[in-house]
Amino acid sequence: MxxxxxxxxxxxxxxxxxxxxVALLSAVLVVVVLLxxxxxxxxxxxxxxxxxxxxxxxxxxxxFYGQQLEWVTCAQGECATxxxxxxxxxxxxxxxxxxxxxxxxxxxxxxGSLLLNRGGPxxxxxxxxSQVAGMxxxxxxRQFDLVGFDPRGVQRSSPVECVDGPxxxxxxAYDPDYSTDAGIQDVIDMYGELGAxxxxxxxxxxxxxxxxxxxxxxxxxxxALGDDTLTYxxxxxxxxxxxxYASLFPATVGRLVLDGALPPNLTSAEASEGQAVGFENAxxxxxxxxxxxxxxxxxxxxxxxxxxxxxxxxxxxxNPLPTGTDRAxxxxxxxxxxxxxxxxxxxxxxxxxxxxxAIDQNDGSLLxxxxxxxxxxxxxxxxxTNSTVAFYAINCLDSRAPADFDAMRAEAxxxxxxxxxxxxxxxxxxxxCAQWPVPEVGGLDSYAAEGAAPILVVGTTNDPATPYRWxxxxxxxxxxxxxxxxxxxxxxxxxxxxxxxxxxxxxxxLTGAVPAEGTRx
Numbered sequence: 108m109x110x111x112x113x114x115x116x117x118x119x120x121x122x123x124x125x126x127x128x129v130a131l132l133s134a135v136l137v138v139v140v141l142l143x144x145x146x147x148x149x150x151x152x153x154x155x156x157x158x159x160x161x162x163x164x165x166x167x168x169x170x171f172y173g174q175q176l177e178w179v180t181c182a183q184g185e186c187a188t189x190x191x192x193x194x195x196x197x198x199x200x201x202x203x204x205x206x207x208x209x210x211x212x213x214x215x216x217x218x219g220s221l222l223l224n225r226g227g228p229x230x231x232x233x234x235x236x237s238q239v240a241g242m243x244x245x246x247x248x249r250q251f252d253l254v255g256f257d258p259r260g261v262q263r264s265s266p267v268e269c270v271d272g273p274x275x276x277x278x279x280a281y282d283p284d285y286s287t288d289a290g291i292q293d294v295i296d297m298y299g300e301l302g303a304x305x306x307x308x309x310x311x312x313x314x315x316x317x318x319x320x321x322x323x324x325x326x327x328x329x330x331a332l333g334d335d336t337l338t339y340x341x342x343x344x345x346x347x348x349x350x351x352y353a354s355l356f357p358a359t360v361g362r363l364v365l366d367g368a369l370p371p372n373l374t375s376a377e378a379s380e381g382q383a384v385g386f387e388n389a390x391x392x393x394x395x396x397x398x399x400x401x402x403x404x405x406x407x408x409x410x411x412x413x414x415x416x417x418x419x420x421x422x423x424x425x426n427p428l429p430t431g432t433d434r435a436x437x438x439x440x441x442x443x444x445x446x447x448x449x450x451x452x453x454x455x456x457x458x459x460x461x462x463x464x465a466i467d468q469n470d471g472s473l474l475x476x477x478x479x480x481x482x483x484x485x486x487x488x489x490x491x492t493n494s495t496v497a498f499y500a501i502n503c504l505d506s507r508a509p510a511d512f513d514a515m516r517a518e519a520x521x522x523x524x525x526x527x528x529x530x531x532x533x534x535x536x537x538x539x540c541a542q543w544p545v546p547e548v549g550g551l552d553s554y555a556a557e558g559a560a561p562i563l564v565v566g567t568t569n570d571p572a573t574p575y576r577w578x579x580x581x582x583x584x585x586x587x588x589x590x591x592x593x594x595x596x597x598x599x600x601x602x603x604x605x606x607x608x609x610x611x612x613x614x615x616x617l618t619g620a621v622p623a624e625g626t627r628x
Contacts, residue, residue, distance in 0.1 A: 164330075167198035172330040176207070183208035183236050183255070189331050191259070191324045193315050203312060205324055206263035207256045208233040210240055214249035219361070220332045221251040221616065222325065224258070226343030226367070228318070229497035231255075231262040239340070242602030244613050251616070254332065258348070259324060260316030261497045267313060269305040269496040272488040279482055279495070280437045282424050285519065285535055291512055294535065298499075299542030305500060306544040314545035316497070317504035318371070322351040329359065336361030336560070338616065342599045343367040343573055346564070350585060353556035360559040362616050365588075367573040367599035368564055368581035371550055375508035375536055376518055381574045383526035383533040389449040389571035390416065390528060392596055396452075397459055404463040413528045416445070419465060420531070428471030436471025436478075442532050443481045444474030449571045451597040503540035504548045510541035555586045561621045562588045563612065565600050572598040592627040604628070 164172045176187040188204040211217070225235040236255030240248055247253075257264040270278075278301060284290030306313050325348070329337045338361045341349040346365035353360045373381070394412035397403040405412030420438050422428070427435030436444070444461060448454035461473035479485075483492040509515070519534025526533070540547075556562070562585050566578020575592070582590035593600035593608050600608045607628030614620040 168192070168195075171198070171327050174331050176331050178209065181208065183233060184210040186233070189256075189324075189328055191327050193265075193312060195320060195323050201311070203259060203265040203315075205256055205259065205328065206233050207254055207328065208236045209255075210236055210248070210253040212248065212250055212252050213245075217252050218250045218617070219252070219334045219336075219338055220254045220329075221247065222328065222332075222337065222339045223253060223255045224339070224341040224345030224348055226341075226345050227261070227494060227498055228258070228344045228348075228501040229261055229492070229494035230344075231257050231492060231494070233257050233263060234492075239602070244609060246613055246617060251338070252332075254328075256325075256328060258316075258321040258501075260312065260500055261494070262492055265312045265316075266309075266493045267305055267316060267497045267500040268308040268493065269301055272484075272490060274304075275482075275490060275495060276434070276484070276488070279443070279478075279484075280434070280440050282438045283535070283538075285516075288512055291515070291535065291538060294538040295510065295541045298539050301496075301499065302503070302543045305496060309500075313500060314504070314548075316501050317548040318348055318351050318501065319355070319548065319550060321348055321501075322355055325352050326356050326359065334361070335359070337363065339363045340601070340616075341365050342601075344369055346573075346581060347371040349562075350554055350556070350581060351551065353559045353562060353585060354551050354554045357556045357559035360556065360562065360587075362560070362619060363562045364565065364601065364612055364616065365562065365581065366565040366601045366612075367570060368566055368578040369573050370577055370581045370584055371554055372584065373577070373580075375506060376521075379508075379518070379533045379536055380522050380525055381577060382572060383522045383530045385569075385571045385574040386446060386449060386529045387526035388569055389596065390445070392569055393449060393455050393458060396455060400459075402459070402463075404459060404466050415466065416462075417528055419462070423471070428465060428469055428474075430470070430472040430475045432472070432475070434475065436465070436475050439532070440478040441465070441471070441474055442529065443478035444471075444476075446571075447477045447481045451603065452595070499539060499543075503543040504545070505550060507540040507543070507547050508537035510537035554584050557586050559585070559587045561619070563591060563615050563621065564588045565591045565593065565608065565612065567593045567595055567597060567600045567604070569596050570598050589621050589624060591622050592625075594627055600628075 171191055174190060178185040178187045187207045190202045191205055192198040193201040193203050223232050223235055223239055232255030236253050240253055259265055260267045283294045336359050339349050347369040349363050349365045350371050391409055394405055394409050397405055405415050420441055423436055423441045424438035427437045430436055448458035461477055464470040464473050482495055483490050485491055515535045515537050522533050523530035564578055564582040566575045568575045578590060582588040591611055593604045595604055601612045605628055611622050
């Protein structure tokens, strides 16, 4: 199936599967994958986040900034709903609710709130808040209230709603035929039908789930939480949201950690080719490691191993693999099953098991389980989140790739040349939004964020989903950014790499200490 021009798969690479608990129920493959007061200003203890004069908010927006959050006990700790305008151009018009969850600081006198976004677009921050508590140090949990939120359009915050489980299954498993104009048009029509269903079932909110609006929500949340400045930890797409916030509100930037960078000004072609090459490189690293072990399903050289992966994709397209269920493993599902374990080196043994079954036994069941985990599909055929359709909706508002057939063919050929094994899955992104029923909103004219406090950008040298050069680009784009480099594998680094990264990020969040330019861990 075609991949978004903004991020990899329609389910969204930035929906980092390491940042949620995963139970893959199989006799062979069982693993757990991981990845203050309502409104009163925080008491600023040692290590306080420096305040800066907040721009006075007047008119209809003032009531949103001055709202008092009503916290209630919930599974995540405490939960509340903040009200924001549906359309910031009409703050007197309809409102929507933004769901929040909070784990209060264990030390009693918090520095402030640490707002969390795990990516997507489309991932739930409410669900993430419990998991991130196990990723960060005890110093962070002691001194910050951890606050997750579902951005507009996501899960609990006026969610995008489109089709039922079987309908989404059909879209995710679909193998397109790009060899003819008719085949390309079929893909455009399929996504056009999805968009129509989203418009019918979501209503007016479908036209207002863009990243710029979500960044404006973030400032309302900051104020409603009682913080003079924003302290924020964003992963993957969350870096684009954070960069957008900094560019809109540089005076209220406190300490922003942007890990796994997605520059918000990337063109569709740059995003597609960058991710294709990122996953190709991650696959090479996996095969190198696999072939150095005792029981690798891919023999010969690394290039031979890549050729065997290509053969598997082609076989799955011609004759989808049986899975022991009424769902066969298509080429698209095989890609998702291979992509998910590339997010972290610790998952590579899962990929070896799944490839052994698929290549040696013509059994696609383990790759299907991994693909289902990638898209939040449950064994009963329902989806535990709306992340897939939220991903489409947000991306189609933020930016649209050209849908000209010749232009898409030329771009796909370039991507395929750069990433021969997986490039097929990153072309023709313009098909997704070609018939989207609401107009594109777009981004900002500038993302320099002039005047913002120092911002920490974290990049991983062989990140499959957000290539390292994107971290370099984002650090250059933001006028006050400093780049911290993790030399390793996997998507994002904080909370999943080494003590050097953890200690450096913690020091920045707790004291504002910025690492020296060029720091590598």
